[in-house]
Amino acid sequence: MTFDLHTHHRRCGHAAGDIEEYIRAAADFGLTAIGISDHSPYFAASEDHPAPGLAMAASEFPRYIEEIVRLKKKYEDRIEVLVGVESDFFPEHVGKYDQIYRQYPLDYIIGSIHVTNGKHVSQNMHIWYELDEEQLERERDIYFGLLQQAAKSGVFHIIGHMDLVRRYYRDFMGTCGALVEQTVKVFAETGVTMEINTSGIMRSEGTNPCLEVLELAHRYGVPVTFGSDAHKPVRVGEHWEEVMRMLKEIGYRELQMFRGRQPVRIPI
8 A cells, every 4th residue: 555644735835736626636546545734824823824835714613624534535445534633733732633633533643843943944944054163952852842842742643843953963873862862762662653754855965864763663663654744746656666675674574554543554
């Protein structure tokens, strides 16, 4: 079985294409399942749509779910469509997010850290590159602390692109290795699944997480899943084969998928 659990579409404001285009692309690619997992709204904000270029409006979320459910039925004879969301994690608002998610037929929730200490990890790159060594160490502690809190919250089934900050550290494992291992242990203890995200490959950054982190995850028994993080339909399923080869070399023999918020083991 082949699948991709991390895809976006036009509602988030920085992806191209409608949901149906991603489903068709997945079917054409030969996948047996696709999960739609666009960025969650900022549910705790006072405005309906505070960040049009980053996430959908809160008022769009019910329509987003309804559209996936409708297309799930439409394409059931061609490909399995799963209902997901990539959720931001804000510790002070996680209860509100959880309450909202429980109202919808989600198959899984990806928890990702995009904003840490007031800075967006991907959108404010110039700020990150201006940080000195001491500041980067502080940011490291905050970022991995948030990952651990997200895993312990019980809200998320998958943790997305867990080493996204890697690009800002010249010697990532040398600087962050101890915290990475501590975080992987928390993943193992809480039972969350770790995503292997392939979007960094097109930026010559490799997978998120990198090989060293995946080896740690295997050592501690952390289950893994696959996500392209496609923001264009053409990227759905991208790098599936090479990721499967890498996982086999590490020692993994299965992936984790989700249906109805329950894990499903898929042999590699």
